[in-house]
Amino acid sequence: xxxPSNATVVAFLIAPTIALAISLDWAExxxxxxxxxxxxxxxxxxxxxxxxxxxxxxALWSSELLGEDLPQYQAFVRERAENTxxxxxxxxxxxxIVFIQYESIDGICAESTFQGEAVMPFFDQLSAKxxxxxxxxxxxxxxxxxxxxxxxxxSLPPLRTPPIFTNHDLSKVPSLPRTLNxxxxxxxxxxxxxxxxxxxxxxxxxxxxxxSLFLEDxxxxxxxxxxxxxESLLAQASEIIKTLPEPxxxxxILLTNHHxxxxxxxxxxxxxxxxxxxxxxxxxxxxxxxxxxxxTNRDSxxxxxxxxxxxxxxxxxxxxxxRQELTxxxxxxIPDAVPMLVLGTGHQPHRYVKAAGLQxxxxxxxxxxxxxxxxxFVGNRVSSNAGNLHPSAGEQVITSELLLxxxxxxxxxxxxxxxxxxxxVELTK
Amino acid sequence: xxSILITTVLIALSVLKAxxxxxxxxxxxxxxxxxxxxxxxxxxxxxxxxxxxxxxxxATARFDATNDRIxxxxxxxxxxxxxxxxxxxxxxxYDHQGSLTLFENPRAALNIEGRAAVAKFDxxxxxxxxxxxxxxxxxxFKFNYVLEGSxxxxxxxxxxxxxxxxxxxxxxxxxxEKRAFFTAPIAPAxxxxxxxxxxxxxxxxxxxxxxxxxxVEARSDDLKKRIDHPRKVISKTTQGxxxxxxxxxxxxxxxxxxxxxFVWENVRWYDxxxxxxxxxxxxxxxxxxxxxxxVTVVVSFCFFHFANNPRLKPFRFALLTFVxxxxxxLVYLCTFNQLGFLFxxxxxxxxxxKKVPHPPLVLHTTYFLPLATQEIYWSVVFxxxxxxxxxxxxxxxxxxxxxxxxxxxxxxxxxxxxxxxxAIFSLAMYSxxxxxxxxxxxxxxxxxFGNTNQVGDITDSIAALIDERYFLPIxxxxxxxxxxAKSIRLR
Numbered sequence: 001x002x003x004p005s006n007a008t009v010v011a012f013l014i015a016p017t018i019a020l021a022i023s024l025d026w027a028e029x030x031x032x033x034x035x036x037x038x039x040x041x042x043x044x045x046x047x048x049x050x051x052x053x054x055x056x057x058x059a060l061w062s063s064e065l066l067g068e069d070l071p072q073y074q075a076f077v078r079e080r081a082e083n084t085x086x087x088x089x090x091x092x093x094x095x096x097i098v099f100i101q102y103e104s105i106d107g108i109c110a111e112s113t114f115q116g117e118a119v120m121p122f123f124d125q126l127s128a129k130x131x132x133x134x135x136x137x138x139x140x141x142x143x144x145x146x147x148x149x150x151x152x153x154x155s156l157p158p159l160r161t162p163p164i165f166t167n168h169d170l171s172k173v174p175s176l177p178r179t180l181n182x183x184x185x186x187x188x189x190x191x192x193x194x195x196x197x198x199x200x201x202x203x204x205x206x207x208x209x210x211x212s213l214f215l216e217d218x219x220x221x222x223x224x225x226x227x228x229x230x231e232s233l234l235a236q237a238s239e240i241i242k243t244l245p246e247p248x249x250x251x252x253i254l255l256t257n258h259h260x261x262x263x264x265x266x267x268x269x270x271x272x273x274x275x276x277x278x279x280x281x282x283x284x285x286x287x288x289x290x291x292x293x294x295x296t297n298r299d300s301x302x303x304x305x306x307x308x309x310x311x312x313x314x315x316x317x318x319x320x321x322x323r324q325e326l327t328x329x330x331x332x333x334i335p336d337a338v339p340m341l342v343l344g345t346g347h348q349p350h351r352y353v354k355a356a357g358l359q360x361x362x363x364x365x366x367x368x369x370x371x372x373x374x375x376x377f378v379g380n381r382v383s384s385n386a387g388n389l390h391p392s393a394g395e396q397v398i399t400s401e402l403l404l405x406x407x408x409x410x411x412x413x414x415x416x417x418x419x420x421x422x423x424x425v426e427l428t429k
Numbered sequence: 430x431x432s433i434l435i436t437t438v439l440i441a442l443s444v445l446k447a448x449x450x451x452x453x454x455x456x457x458x459x460x461x462x463x464x465x466x467x468x469x470x471x472x473x474x475x476x477x478x479x480x481x482x483x484x485x486x487x488a489t490a491r492f493d494a495t496n497d498r499i500x501x502x503x504x505x506x507x508x509x510x511x512x513x514x515x516x517x518x519x520x521x522x523y524d525h526q527g528s529l530t531l532f533e534n535p536r537a538a539l540n541i542e543g544r545a546a547v548a549k550f551d552x553x554x555x556x557x558x559x560x561x562x563x564x565x566x567x568x569x570f571k572f573n574y575v576l577e578g579s580x581x582x583x584x585x586x587x588x589x590x591x592x593x594x595x596x597x598x599x600x601x602x603x604x605x606e607k608r609a610f611f612t613a614p615i616a617p618a619x620x621x622x623x624x625x626x627x628x629x630x631x632x633x634x635x636x637x638x639x640x641x642x643x644x645v646e647a648r649s650d651d652l653k654k655r656i657d658h659p660r661k662v663i664s665k666t667t668q669g670x671x672x673x674x675x676x677x678x679x680x681x682x683x684x685x686x687x688x689x690x691f692v693w694e695n696v697r698w699y700d701x702x703x704x705x706x707x708x709x710x711x712x713x714x715x716x717x718x719x720x721x722x723x724v725t726v727v728v729s730f731c732f733f734h735f736a737n738n739p740r741l742k743p744f745r746f747a748l749l750t751f752v753x754x755x756x757x758x759l760v761y762l763c764t765f766n767q768l769g770f771l772f773x774x775x776x777x778x779x780x781x782x783k784k785v786p787h788p789p790l791v792l793h794t795t796y797f798l799p800l801a802t803q804e805i806y807w808s809v810v811f812x813x814x815x816x817x818x819x820x821x822x823x824x825x826x827x828x829x830x831x832x833x834x835x836x837x838x839x840x841x842x843x844x845x846x847x848x849x850x851x852a853i854f855s856l857a858m859y860s861x862x863x864x865x866x867x868x869x870x871x872x873x874x875x876x877x878f879g880n881t882n883q884v885g886d887i888t889d890s891i892a893a894l895i896d897e898r899y900f901l902p903i904x905x906x907x908x909x910x911x912x913x914a915k916s917i918r919l920r
Contacts, residue, residue, distance in 0.1 A: 003787050017826040035872040036814040043824030055875040196871035
C-alpha cells in the first residue's frame with residue numbers, strides 16, 4: 001500500500017473542513033441567541049475552539065482599544081457629559097421606578113388608527129400625561145431585544161456584531177441598575193422567557209440587578225407564544241411590587257407581541273389572516289394588558305409617585321406594511337420609530353418631535369432623581385437639543401422643517417461602546 | 430376396519446362442523462349493512478330495519494373507529510310464541526366464514542307487551558377482533574335469546590327464527606399484526622436503545638392517513654406503569670409487511686417490558702392481539718454495563734492468547750470455542766444500544782489500526798481515537814442537546830487537523846506528556862461543558878466563567894449532577910497510554 005504524503009493528508013483534512021465550515025449557517029452562529037445553537041452547528045469541540053478563538057481575538061482587540069485615538073473618545077464623552085451634568089444635586093425623595101418594555105411595537109402605532117379605531121388607545125391616553133417622544137428611533141442592531149435592554153440600561157449604542165449580552169463582560173460598564181443600586185435601590189428584572197436566552201440571566205446580573213426572574217421562576221399557568229402572556233406577567237409584576245423593598249427599580253420585559261404576531265390568534269383559535277391584522281390585534285392586546293396593569297395598581301401607594309418608562313425594544317420588522325394600513329400623525333418622521341414615554345417626572349407633560357432614542361431614558365430618569373449621571377451615558381436629557389446617536393445611521397436630528405438629518409458622528413460609536421464596556425475608568429478620565 | 434373407523438370419525442367431524450355453522454346460520458343475513466354515512470372523521474352510522482312476519486328490528490349502528498366498536502341500538506319486537514317471561518335478548522358474533530368468534534355478550538330485557546315481546550337494546554360490539562388479514566372487513570351479527578340459568582333458545586328451539594346482520598365496509602382504522610421484534614436484552618441506562626420489528630400493516634382505506642404513530646410500548650416489570658418514548662409518524666402510503674425502527678431510553682436501572690407499539694395520540698394504544706407479547710429488557714447502570722463489556726473483551730483476549738500457547742495445544746479447540754463464544758457475547762451485549770455501538774466502533778478501530786504499517790498514522794490515531802470517541806460519546810450517546818452530524822464531523826476534522834503536527838514529534842517523553850495533556854484537557858473540557866449544561870441548560874462561554882461569581886457559588890450543586898458517565902471516558906485513553914508506553918519500551 002502506498003503511503004500518502006503529508007501534504008496529501010493535510011489537503012484531505014482541510015478540504016472537507018473548509019467545505020463543512022462554508023455550509024454552516026453563519027448568520028445564526030453570529031447572532032448567538034443561545035450557545036446550544038452554536039454547539040448544534042459546530043459540535044462540542046468545534047464550539048470550544050470557536051469560543052477560544054473568539055476570546056483571543058476579543059482580548060487582542062480589547063488591548064488595542066486604548067490606542068492613540070483614546071483622547072478623542074475621552075473628549076466626546078466629556079462633551080456629552082456636560083449636557084447631562086446635574087447642576088444642583090438635591091436630596092430628593094427616592095421615587096420607585098418601573099420600566100415596561102414592549103416587544104416589537106412600532107412608534108407609529110401610538111396615536112394611529114386602524115379602520116377608524118385607535119391601535120393603542122390606552123398608551124395615547126397616557127402619552128398626554130408625560131414626556132412622549134414621537135421620533136424615538138429604533139437604535140438596535142443584531143442583538144434586537146437584548147440591544148434594546150442594553151440601550152436603556154447603559155445609555156450606550158449597541159455593538160455592530162456580535163451581540164453584547166452573549167459576548168461581553170458587562171460587569172464593569174456603568175449602568176442604570178448599578179447606579180441606582182449605589183443609591184439604595186433594589187433592582188429587579190422580570191421576563192416571561194427562558195433565563196438562558198440572549199444569556200440574559202448572566203447579563204442582567206453583570207449589569208447590577210439584585211434579582212432577575214424568568215420563566216423558570218414565575219407562574220407559567222398562562223402561556224402565549226414564546227412564554228408567559230403579557231397579562232399574566234404584568235399581574236405577577238403587580239404582586240411582586242407589593243413585596244419589594246423601597247425604593248425599587250422594576251424592569252418588566254414583555255414578550256407576547258413577538259414575530260410572527262400570530263400567537264394571540266392561535267391562542268384564541270381564530271382562522272388565518274394577514275400578518276398586519278395579526279400584528280394590530282396583538283398590539284391592541286398588549287395595550288389592554290398595560291391598561292389592566294395601571295388599573296390594578298391605581299391605588300397602590302408604592303406607585304403613586306413612581307417614574308414609569310414605557311418603550312418598545314425595537315420595531316416590528318414589518319413597519320412598511322404596518323404604515324400602509326394605519327392612519328398616523330404627520331410629524332412621525334423617523335420611519336422605524338419605537339414608542340417611548342416617561343411618566344412621573346417633575347417635567348410638564350410634553351410631546352417631543354426631536355430625534356430621541358432609548359439611551360435617553362436612563363438619563364431622564366437619573367436627572368429627575370437628582371442622581372449624577374455616569375459619564376459614559378450618551379443619552380440626552382429632556383432639555384438637550386443634541387441629536388440621537390444611531391449606531392449605524394450616525395447622529396440624527398429633526399430639522400426645523402420637520403426633516404430627518406443624519407450626519408456621521410465624530411467618533412466610531414462601536415469603539416466607544418467597547419471602551420465603555422472594557423475600560424470605563426480610562427474612558428472617563 | 431381401520432379405514433371404516435377413520436371414515437366414520439371424519440363424517441362425524443364434518444357433520445359437527447356443518448352443524449356448528451348452520452346451527453346459528455349467520456351467513457344468511459336478513460340485513461347487509463354496507464352503506465355507512467360518515468358523521469365525523471372517525472364516526473359512521475347506518476340505519477337497519479328488518480321486518481319479517483314475526484320479528485321487526487328498527488335500529489341504528491354507529492361505528493366508532495376511535496373506540497373500535499359498533500354501538501348498535503334500537504327496538505327489537507318479536508311475536509314468537511316461544512318467548513317466555515324473563516327471557517333476554519342477546520347476540521353472537523361470527524367471522525367472514527361464519528365461524529363463531531364471540532358467544533357471550535351483553536343482554537337486553539325482553540318485556541312482554543300483549544302478544545309481543547319488546548326489547549330496547551343498546552349493544553356495544555367490539556370490532557377489534559377484525560384485526561386479521563383474512564377477515565375481509567365483514568362481521569356477522571346474529572340475535573339470540575336466553576333464559577338466564579335455564580337455556581339458550583337455539584338449544585331448545587333450534588328452528589326458531591332469529592335475524593342476522595352482516596356489517597360490511599366498516600371504516601376501520603389501520604390494523605397491525607406483529608411478525609417479529611428484536612431489541613437489546615441488556616442495555617445501559619441513559620442511552621438510546623434501538624428496536625427493530627417486522628409488522629404487517631393492514632388497511633381498508635389507503636386514502637386515509639394512519640391515525641397511529643409507532644413507538645416502543647414500554648411498561649414496568651409488573652405491567653402497571655407505561656413509560657412514554659418518542660413516537661414516529663407512519664407514512665400514509667405504508668401497508669403490508671413493514672420493517673420499523675424505534676428508539677427508547679430508560680433513565681434508571683431495572684427490568685422493563687417492551688414491544689412494538691402503536692399509539693393514537695390522546696385516544697389509545699393499539700392492543701396488539703391483546704396478547705402479552707412483551708420482551709424483557711434489563712437496564713443496568715452505565716458502570717456495570719461497561720464492566721460487563723470490559724470483562725468480556727479481556728476474557729476473549731485471554732482465551733485467544735492461551736489458544737496460541739503451544740503448551741496448551743490439546744485444549745486449543747476448547748479455547749478457540751471460548752473465544753468465539755465471548756465474541757458472540759460481546760456482540761450480544763453491544764447490539765441495539767448506542768453505547769454498545771460506540772464500544773464496538775472503538776474496539777474495532779483499535780484492532781484495525783494495529784494492522785496499519787505506517788507509524789505516523791498509528792501515532793495520530795493514538796491521539797485522535799480517544800478524542801473522537803469522547804466527542805461522539807457526549808454528542809450522540811449522552812447528548813445534552815441536539816447536535817448535527819455536520820457539527821460532529823466538523824469537530825472530528827478539527828481534532829484530526831490540530832493533532833497532525835504532533836505526529837512529527839519523535840521524543841518518547843514528549844509523546845507521553847502530549848497524551849497526558851490531551852487526556853486531561855479533553856476530560857476536563859467535556860466534563861465542564863456538560864456539567865454546566867446539566868445545571869443551566871445551556872453551554873458555557875469563556876466569558877461566563879470569567880465574569881460571574883455564580884459558578885463558585887453552585888459548585889456543590891454541579892458536583893451533585895456529576896455521575897458515572899463523566900468518568901467513563903477515562904477508559905478511552907487507556908489503550909493510547911498502553912501503546913505509547915509500549916512504543917517507548919520497544920525503542
